[in-house]
Amino acid sequence: MLTQISIFMIAVAFAVLVFFMVRTLRSASDSLEKVTDTLQEVQKTIDELSYEVKQMLRHANDITVDVENKMKQIDPVVTTVKNLGDVLAEITAAGKQLSTTFMSKLQKTKTARTAAKERVPASPSQPPDRTFQSYDAVYGKSGKARNWLAYVDIAAGAWSRMRSR
Missing domain, CATH: 1.20.5 (Single alpha-helices involved in coiled-coils or other helix-helix interfaces)
Structure with missing residues (x-):
């Protein structure tokens, strides 16, 4: 009888084990x-x-x-x-050089006029001579001013043709 109870217990334990294994596997x-x-x-x-x-x-x-x-x-x-x-930079440099040259000539002319005034004292009763000839002598003839602008135009045109080739 003990064997039967043991076998029964083993069978029940196996059934419980199989039941939980099936649940786990599912x-x-x-x-x-x-x-x-x-x-x-x-x-x-x-x-x-x-x-x-x-x-x-x-x-x-x-x-x-x-x-x-x-x-x-x-x-x-x-x-x-x-x-x-590049062209504008070169034109600006040329304009600067031209301006510097013009200013130095103007300064020399002014210095020459000042020196001339010191040498020949003007009479206080007589106003200085303001004619077109004296203006042209100091500032240059108006035709010359137009000429250098024409030269600048010619140079700019030549420069643009040279650059386009």
């Missing part, structure tokens, strides 16, 4: 199914994102090509602006 199976579903959703999301990323890269490549073409079209304009800046 729970594990449900978890694995949920993990499988989640992985399928993740794979689907990754596929959608990879398609969108590829489209975005294609669009970025198109934009890059377009920008490169536009930069190539703008290069001559930038070069022209640079050349214009």
Whole structure:
């Protein structure tokens, strides 16, 4: 009888063990199914994102090509602006040199006039002679002023023709 009770107890213990093992395996199976579903959703999301990323890269490549073409079209304009800046810098330097020369000649003329006044004292009753001839002698003839402007125009035209070749 003791053997029968022992066998019965072993059978009951085995049945309880099998019952809990089945519950555990079912729970594990449900978890694995949920993990499988989640992985399928993740794979689907990754596929959608990879398609969108590829489209975005294609669009970025198109934009890059377009920008490169536009930069190539703008290069001559930038070069022209640079050349214009160089010409203006040279014209400014020439104008500065011309101004310096003019001022030094004016200073020499003024010094010469001052020296002439010191040598020949003017009579207080007689006003100084203000004729066109004396004005031309001090400041140069008006025709000469026009001539140097014409020379500047000719030089600028020659310079632009030389630069365009």
